[in-house]
Amino acid sequence: MSFSLRDRLAMRYMTHLTQTSEGRSHLLTQLADAEDNDEGRLFDRVLARVDDPRFEKLVRRHQSDEKRHAALFRECAARTGVTPVPVPDRLQMLPRLDRALGARFDQAITSRIAVMQAYVVLQVLEERAVTQFPMFQAVFARFDPKTAAVLASVAVDEARHLKYCHAIARHYAPSPAVHAATLADYRQIEAQAFSENSRDNVRYTMEQGLVRVSPVEGAFWKGLTELTVRTGGNLTPYFGAAPERPRADRDVSEDLAMAA
Secondary structure (H helix, E strand, O other): OOOOHHHHHHHHHHHHHHOOHHHHHHHHHHHHHHHHOHHHHHHHHHHOOOOOHHHHHHHHHHHHHHHHHHHHHHHHHHHOOOOOOOOOHHHOHHHHHHHHOOOHHHOOOOOHHHHHHHHHHHHHHHHHHHHHHHHHHHHHOOOOHHHHHHHHHHHHHHHHHHHHHHHHHHHHOOOHHHHHHHHHHHHHHHHHHHHHHHHHHHHHHHHOOOOOOOHHHHHHHHHHHHHHHHOOOOOOOOOOOOOOOOOOOOOHHHHHHHHO
């Protein structure tokens, strides 16, 4: 996978963070939290409304994969030998995105369109993961090859999850137009939330001494993340694992075959 200039800048910062055991522990604990906290509530709500056993199977597999990923990341964090420090709420991406979407995770899913919306939320999160994990993998390969291998295996699962998201959201959408509009809207909201979360993570990791850089370079990283927030967020460059404009005549069985 080729990396953009923005990706390479992010990887440079990740390299500073992962040079220390404490930095690696923080990042891996954050990844584990992202996999098994609020997403679990969302899966449970979707399962209460999904009315097709074929899609129920996908949701359950998706949920199981995320729990397994969390366990893998916690095992990787344990290898650092550092006692995990709880990640502050303000650095949790999913709650931040949920707030931006109007506290959707606390709402019951009682309609087909709500299932679509839930899986569009999951899709934009998976798109971000598919973009981020190759970067994490490349950085960890320098300091912890075992964790790099775990990240590579998880990235394969996340690409498959994107296909689940597309198939389920499309099936429960009232129309292709509503699906496309919701996806475009949520991507913009996620991009802004991700940029704000990145800014706050940079500030936190510097304040905690997890990243050791000169004052000049520290000011550069803080300024760069603040500029990204002010200019509209960091749009995910990877939208390709699921077709953007599916044929109108493609039926459910074809979507399920793609997600298999």
